[in-house]
Amino acid sequence: MKIKALFPALKHSEQVYLDSASSCQLPEEVIKAMSRYLSQGHGNPHRGMYSFSEMAEELLSKTRTQLSSRFGGSPAQYIFTSGTTESINLVANHFQGLANSNHSILVTQLEHHANLLPWMRLAKTTGAKLNILPLKTDGAPDLEKLDTYLSQNCLLFAVSHESNLTGLKLPLNNMIQRARDYGVSTLVDGAQAVSGSKPQFTELDCDFYAFSGHKLYSPAGIGALYCREPEKLTPLKLGGGIVNRVQADLTNSNYQLVEDISRFEAGSPNMPGIAGLSACLSFLARINLEEEVCRQKQLIQKALSHTRSLGFTVISDPESHHILSFTSNQFHSHDIASILASENISVRAGHHCAQPYLKALGHKHCVRVSLGLYNDEEDISRLQHGLSQVISILG
Ligand SMILES: Cc1ncc(COP(=O)(O)O)c(C=O)c1O
Incomplete structure (x- = not known):
């Protein structure tokens, strides 16, 4: 059976969904x-004495175990958050x-x-310096400059595993090892990387790894932060569900938090989201990811050659298996996306929340096509036809 048939939003739909880097559709x-x-x-969950x-408590703990089976480490190293943004803000608060x-x-x-603004604010409020590892002319980060920055009393290196704009994957093993040599903590923004790979966080040896469920075929509003040493991390949220004891009187205001990982999860958890994430991790465990990545790469390569042949400038990494970003020196990206939308083809246009990167590449906006498990040859043919329509309408 085709994987698309497992996704109700797409199986009988006219819609060609090519925006999975933004958010994925959900399996039935x-x-x-x-x-x-x-x-x-x-x-x-938490201490309710009824079924x-x-x-809910069992589901929470099962899902943590599923995360650790997929990405390594122990269940006690996974904090549930609302997604990558909250995970990064948690670390920034620390x-x-x-x-x-x-x-x-x-x-x-x-x-x-999401991996820039929290650090900009931290720099502003603490006086710490925010250093930015620049890009080389080929668009990849200049690793020769890495040691110079790591040696500047650097507290933390916060780095994407994969760019949402170009699909470029960073050589994290090397970068994290070098950070460790300088005693610098590392946070990986894995929002884009977890759908096409199964990074093993303990092997990567990063201190933190942030990701979102909705870029992994799960519902929005649920995600996680892997934390190498959670006992050293300061909770961002305080409130119910995480305390052993609270004293609040005039002479002795004090509280003692629970010791397990739930101390980072104050308030009522998003249980429907956890239920979705858990089911999705079971679904993904049955998918042959290597085969899928290979299949998607062939589709994206086909789309890429057609896009180039129509005169668009491709700015994404030619090695990306799921992202194709391009610009036009004649047409605005929003016009291209609107015409494609009128053909029931969903792509994203704009700055993709990566303005400094886009600027460094010499552009203000671009169109991004991104694939998911459900995309097939027919979707690419429809995209090719849609792009030809763009040329005939705007050209
Ligand atoms: C690389 C990257 N980091 C962070 C985020 C933010 O993810 P979320 O909105 O799920 O918190 C995104 C979302 O597009 C992303 O692509």
Whole structure:
């Protein structure tokens, strides 16, 4: 059976969905698992003494175990968050308490704004210097300059595993090892990398790895942060569900947090999201990812040659298996995307929340086509036809 048939939003649809780098469609079994969770009885986990609550508690712990089976480490190293953005902000809040004007933080020039703005704010409020690893003329980060920045009393190196704009994958093993040699902590923004690979976080040896469920065929609003040493991390949120004891009186205001990983998850968790993520991790465990990546790469290569043959400038990494970004010196990206939308082809146009990177590449906007498990030859033919329409309407 074709994988597309497993995704209700696409199986009988006219829609050609080519925006999975932004957010993925959900497999039927994930949607059903969420619905089942809600119809069987939703309960808030943590110490509820009735079955709905106990079932929610079990689901939380099962999902942590599934994450550790897929990406390594122990379940106790995974914090549930609302996604990559919250995961990065959690880490930024921790470093906010450590940084001062003697320190520096390092990012690369190809970061998504989610891995840039928290560090810009930290630099502004603590006086720490924000260093940006520049790009070389070929668009890749200049690794020769890495040691220079790492040696500048650098507290943290925050780096994307894969660019959402060009699909360029960074040589993380080498970069993280070099950071470790300087005693610099590392945070990986893995939002784009987890759908096409199964990075093993303990082998990467990063301190933190952030990712989102909705870029992994799960619902939006759920994601995780892998943390190498969670006992050293400061919780971002404080509140219910995470305390052993609270004293609040005039003479002795104090609280003691629980010791397990749930101390980072104050408040009521997104249980329908967790149910979806759990079902999705089971779904993905049955997919042959290497085969899929290969198949998607062939599709993207086909789209890429057609795009080039029509005179568009391709700016994505030719090795990317799922991202094709291009510009036109004649037409605005939004016009291209609107014409494609009128043909029921969904692509994204604009700055893709990576303005510094796009600027460094010499552009203000571009069109991005991105594939998921469900895309097939027919989608690429429809895209090719759509792009030819763009030329005939605007040209
Ligand atoms: C590379 C990268 N980092 C971070 C994010 C933010 O992810 P989220 O909106 O799920 O928090 C995105 C989303 O597009 C992304 O592509």
